[in-house]
Amino acid sequence: MSQGSIKLKKKPTGCRVNPVSTEAVRKIAMVFRGLLDLGLERFDPLRLMDELAEYDVEFIILEDDQFPETDEALCIPEDRCIVFPMRTFTKLANGDGRALFTFAHELGHLVLQHRVVLSRGVVEHEFFEDSEWQANCFAAEFLMPLEAIRSKQLLTKQQLIAEYGVSYKAATKRLSILREKNEI
Numbered sequence: 787m788s789q790g791s792i793k794l795k796k797k798p799t800g801c802r803v804n805p806v807s808t809e810a811v812r813k814i815a816m817v818f819r820g821l822l823d824l825g826l827e828r829f830d831p832l833r834l835m836d837e838l839a840e841y842d843v844e845f846i847i848l849e850d851d852q853f854p855e856t857d858e859a860l861c862i863p864e865d866r867c868i869v870f871p872m873r874t875f876t877k878l879a880n881g882d883g884r885a886l887f888t889f890a891h892e893l894g895h896l897v898l899q900h901r902v903v904l905s906r907g908v909v910e911h912e913f914f915e916d917s918e919w920q921a922n923c924f925a926a927e928f929l930m931p932l933e934a935i936r937s938k939q940l941l942t943k944q945q946l947i948a949e950y951g952v953s954y955k956a957a958t959k960r961l962s963i964l965r966e967k968n969e970i
Contacts, residue, residue, distance in 0.1 A: 800918030802911040803900050808923055808967075811898070815927035818897055826934035828950050831878055831889050842866055843896065847875045858888045861895035868892045883953030887925050894924030926960050935960075935970060 806814075819825070822837060835845050844867040853871035861868045868889075870878070877885035900917045913919045930940075930950050940946050946957035964970045 798916035800916045803917045805915045811923045812927045859892045861892040887956050890925035891921045894921035
């Protein structure tokens with residue numbers, strides 16, 4: 787498995803997990819969208835949270851002072867739980883694109899069944915083995931499906947933002963990666 791032609795400059799920032807390619811993450815995201823009957827359309831994350839609760843996924847909202855200031859959310863896959871500080875949940879409820887990506891990112895950890903593995907020292911690994919890269923990839927694929935980008939010809943940042951409610955940064959990065967891989 788390889789990352790393709792994308793030039794990644796930084797080192798992976800997450801935990802080492804089972805390797806998964808972009809294409810595999812894309813398929814998983816689309817199957818998950820299908821299971822939730824989302825089609826290729828934009829969805830309401832709060833409504834989706836209610837639906838996922840029916841599948842025993844728990845969403846916990848903590849007061850901001852109970853959550854590290856630097857963190858926006860966290861997922862505990864083995865407990866089927868996603869935890870938000872009130873500040874992130876409020877932004878999500880108000881349609882903030884970054885909070886939406888955070889929600890989808892944490893959902894990615896859950897869907898991809900990431901587990902924290904304890905080890906001594908730093909374990910060198912590739913991006914496609916990185917929990918954070920995989921969760922970001924899932925979030926992009928889940929929020930902005932390639933099939934929709936192609937069929938609706940959503941080829942500008944502004945179009946992606948308007949169609950899916952994502953942030954400028956997420957739209958920019960999504961289009962940049964797809965162009966670099968000659969997928970659009």
